[in-house]
Amino acid sequence: MIARDQENTAQLQTYSFEEAVAATTVYFNGDNLAANVWVNKYALKDSFGNIYEKTPDDMHRRIAKEIARIESKYPNPLNEEEAYELVRNFKYIVPQGSPMAGIGNNMQVSSLSNCFVIGNFADSYGGIIRTDEEQVQLMKRRGGVGHDLSHIRPKGSPVMNSALSSTGIVPFMERYSNSTREVAQDGRRGALMLTVSSKHPDAEDFIDAKLEQGKVTGANVSVRIDDDFMRAAIGGTPYQQQFPVDAKNPKVTKEIDASALWDKIIYNAWKSAEPGVLFWDTVLRESVPDCYADLGYRTISTNPCGEIPLSPYDSCRLLALNLYSYVEQPFTPEAFFNFEKFAKHAQLAQRFMDDIIDMELEKVDRIIEKIEKDPEARDLKEVEYELWNKVRTACIGGRRTGVGITAEGDTLAALGFRYGSDEGIEMAVKIHQSLAVNAYRASVDMARDRGAFPIFDSKREEQNPFIQRLASVDPTLYADMQRYGRRNIALLTIAPTGTTSLMTQTTSGIEPVFMVSYKRRRKVNPNDKEVKVAFIDEVGDHWEEYNVFHHKFLDWLQQNGYQVDEVTKMNAEELQPIIEKSPYHKATANDVDWVQKVKMQGAIQKWVDHSISVTVNVPEDTSVDMVKRIYQTAWEVGCKGCTIYRDGSRSGVLISNEKKDKKGKKGANGQSSNGNGHAKFGENHYPERPDRLDARIVRFQNNDKPWIAVIGLMDGRPYEVFTGAAIDTFKLPPYVETGWVNKAKGEDGRNRYDFQFMDRDGYRVTIEGLSRSFNKEYWNYAKLISGVLRLGMPLQQVVDLVEGLNADEDYINTWKNGVVRALKTLVPDGTKAVKAECPSCGDAHGLVYKEGCLSCVSCGYSKCN
Structure with missing residues (x-):
């Protein structure tokens, strides 16, 4: 079947990237950002990168055709035109991520599922390694993965092997994180969630794991906190940790100060935006699938x-309803x-999701077929084969769906409500109650x-709080559910909609507008x-x-009668009074x-x-105590989890431009700094180089010739630099933007630096000997510059230093200019602080953290979808 699909592609028209972007820019009324995101992520492609869709209208026809195909199997089917009218122009029903890219795509063997959770509960190397392999196998099919580590025995526990005692959970966090970073998914890395119970004796080590520089960088981490822990933390009473965490007669017990551990969670979240917290008793108490826990539907992670x-x-x-499209006469009295x-479309959205489950089962069967036909020995592919059969069984048994929304912020604004106001929260709850009732009505029908x-x-299910809530507002629905059953075990969510909202051209998910206006830059022809x-840059x-x-x-x-062309040309001072008259004022x-946002999340929950993916954004000067109040309030109002992001708190995300005291300030840990987040000279030695560093690739022209820079990064900051002409000994495919610089020993016993990257097939490619790839004179200068970087000189000063080097040889000056240009890409204008660049477009100003996800406002890059 796979070979036949590949033969059929030869009959289809293909488009160049430029053709598709041009046509799609027109489709989005000049929005080049949305056009680029759609072509890069969602246009129909084969495994060779050939593009078969010119605009999203082609995609929507593809999706509608598949919906109609599945509908035809059941009574009262929708036809293709009816399905098309619901998805066209991203107006009403919007499949998210994997469904948008994969529905009707028979050219690639991938899943339609956005996310998976795995776990075999085995506390052995065999079980731990099995989880690692399963994680990679799912990620290569485009799925994000979560799993819990609470079943792994705590550090110091006796084991029956030569190790004598267990290492605990932290080393395995690093293992799973590294596996995630190694998996490529059509230009994006894998996504992983690691969780652990607050009851686990290693919970504190888990909480601290990401504080060490460069550790567990490939995973999000969250703590599963139970109600007993919260009561102990607030009341200042002891709390018992144990292993196994759910055992009535545990093998290991440990009494701790819950308030001290809670303070550590809060401080770490304040400092670095992690860990997140999951209020696990609320999750389990409200979970409808956990009514079937003994039948395999026990919730273990997210x-x-x-x-x-x-x-x-x-x-x-995942699938989202575009709420803004249900506002009639928006922004008027x-x-x-x-x-x-909305009620009608919510029911149809649930039908679409059930149809997509049938499509997913077809995809899973196709994956299993491919595994069976692969030439590898059966024992080598057994784990993958069993994994997808388990996924198939769980999918058939529960038929779980994820119907959600986007454009909540715009919807409230269009109705005249300020986001976070009591009136706005009341309206939001009415909308979500309607969605719940009508989605469940469709599932019963x-x-x-x-x-x-x-x-x-x-x-x-009769004692489940969520089901009881439905029964109280719609007794007829509940009576019909008892009579006919329900098609799906669980139905609703609110997921991040970063790239989806770019195409709906609305606010994202449940979030408010991030910014009403901001600046972008583009290179232009001055003529x-x-x-x-x-401005004119240095080249x-x-x-x-x-x-x-x-x-x-x-x-x-x-x-409201403004001349849009005139307003868009105004400067910030002229614009501000107009923004203050809009419903977006004080609503970004x-x-x-934060109290109102958490209150709103709990009410909608x-x-x-x-559950709901949402981030509470707070300013840089927010206190640790305020973060504690946010988390505690989230628990009290019934949220299932909470994540905060304090501006500038996460290395590699966004650091504000505010000037620091020239004398430096004490950090939260008491370490003195020079105002740029780095140790003062003479106070600390530079950090020792690990065997591997993340690396950024910077391409540029020097004297009309292509040059390239490999910049090794530690904690998001330049640590070393290699650069020179992009000659045959060091040429990279144009899609390579990141990789690793590995330190190794050459045959002569000297240090050697190799560059590695992931190719489009997910294989790791190594280019040995960066020192041999560029002129040896460049190498010596690079060693000196790298030493300065490692000692912590602020990056702008390093740029000034290199720029001021004088040399008689033209080739050294040419190389010097190349280094300056490469380093300047990492320095934002007007600030001495280092900001991270978007890994997709390189914009040092565009990365923001929202909905628990890193996103770029300039190119639409999103870590999550």
Whole structure:
């Protein structure tokens, strides 16, 4: 079947990347960012990168055709045109991520599931290594993965092998993290969530694991906190840890000060945005699937962004309703939410999701078929084969779905509500209650027409708080559910919609607008008409700065009589009074009061049977005590989890431009700094180089010839640099933007530095001997510059130092200019602090942290989807 699909592609029209971007930019009314994201991530492609769709309209036809194909198997089917009208232009129903890319794509063997959880509960090397292999096998099919480590015995426990005692969970965190970083998924890395119970004796080590520089960088981490821990932490009473964590007669017990551990969780989250917390008793108490825990649906962990708690080997697919499209007469006094249309579409969205489960089962069968036909020995592919059969069994048994929303922030603004206000929260709850009731109505109707999920038992569910809530607002629905059953074990979520919201041109998920306006830059030809050159860089390239506005803010301007063209050309001072008149005033991510945001999350959570991915953004000067209050409030109002992001707290995300005291300030740990986050000279030795460093690739032109720089990074900051002409000994494919510099020993016993990267097939490629790849004179200068970088000189000063080097030889000056240009890409204008660059577009100003996910406002890059 796979070979036949590849033959059929020869009959299809293909488009160049440039053709598709140009046509899609027109489709998005000039939004080049949305166009690039769609072509890169979602246009139909084969394994060789050939593009078969010119605009999203082609994709929507593909999706509608597949929906209609599945619908035709059941009573009262939707036809292709009906399905198309619901998905076209991203207006109403929007499949997210893997479903958008994979529905109807028979050219690649991949899953439609966005996320999985795995776990065999085995406390042995065999079980731990099995989890590692399963994780990689799922990630290579495009899925994010979560798993829990609470079953691994604590550090110091006796083991029956030569090690004599257990190493605990932390070394395995690093193992799973490294595996994630090694898996490539169509240009994106794998996504991993690691969790542990607060009851586990190694919980404190788990909480501290990511504080060590460069450790566990490939995973998100969250602590599963139970109610007993929270009561002990707040009340100052002792708390018992134990192993096994759920045992009535544990082998290991340990009494701890819960408040001290809670303070550590809070401080680490304040400092680095991790760990997140999962209020595990709330998760289990509210979970409908856990009514079937003894049948294999016991929730053990979550997906990487936390919105889908899952049982072992279960999976979920995501879809969002664009809430903004249900606002009639937006941004006017007559605006209202069309609940009648929304109810109808919510039911159809749930049908779509059930259809997608059928498609996923076809995809899983295709994966299993491929594994069976692979030429490898059976024992080598046995784990992968068994894994996908487990996934298939869990999918059939529960038929789990993930219907959610996007554009909540815009919807409230269009209705005249300020995000986070009591009135806004009340409206949001009404919307989510309607979604819950109508999605469950559709699932009950499908149970009548298509059959209930195989293990449905109304008796098991009758005490579940979520089911009781539904019964209280719609007794008829509950009576029908008892009579006919339900098609799906769990239905609802609110996931990150980073790239999805770029294409709906709305706010993301449940979040408020991140920024109403911001600046972008683009390289321009100075001879072009109407170009305003903002600055000329060191190599003579001309750049224009221009304002970018949130799409729906432009709609508000137009609706309220402003001349949009004039407003978009205003400077910040002229623009601010206009923003203050809009419903977006005091309603951006950093404006919204944290108490109200957490209150809103808890209120909406009552109508979401899975969970919600949301981040509480707080300013850089937020105190540790304030973060503690945020987390405690989240528990008290019924949130299933909480993540905070304090501006500038995560290395490699975003550091604010505010000037520091020239004398330096004491950090939270008491270490003195020079105001740039690095140790003062003479106070600390430079950090020892590990065997491997992350690396950034910077390409540029020098004297009309292609040059390349490999910049080794430690904790997101340049640590060493190699650069020179991109000659035959060191040529990289154009898609390579990141990799690793590995330190090794050459045959002569001297240090050697090798560059590694992942190719498009997911294989690691090594180029040995960076020292041999460039002119030896460059190498010697590079060693000196690398030494300065390692000692902690602020990056801008390093650039100034290199720029001031004088040499008679032209080739050294040429090389010097190349180093300067490469390093300057890591220095934001107007600041001495180092900001991280987007790994996709290189913008040092565009990375933001929202919905538990790293995203770029300039190119649409998202770590999550």
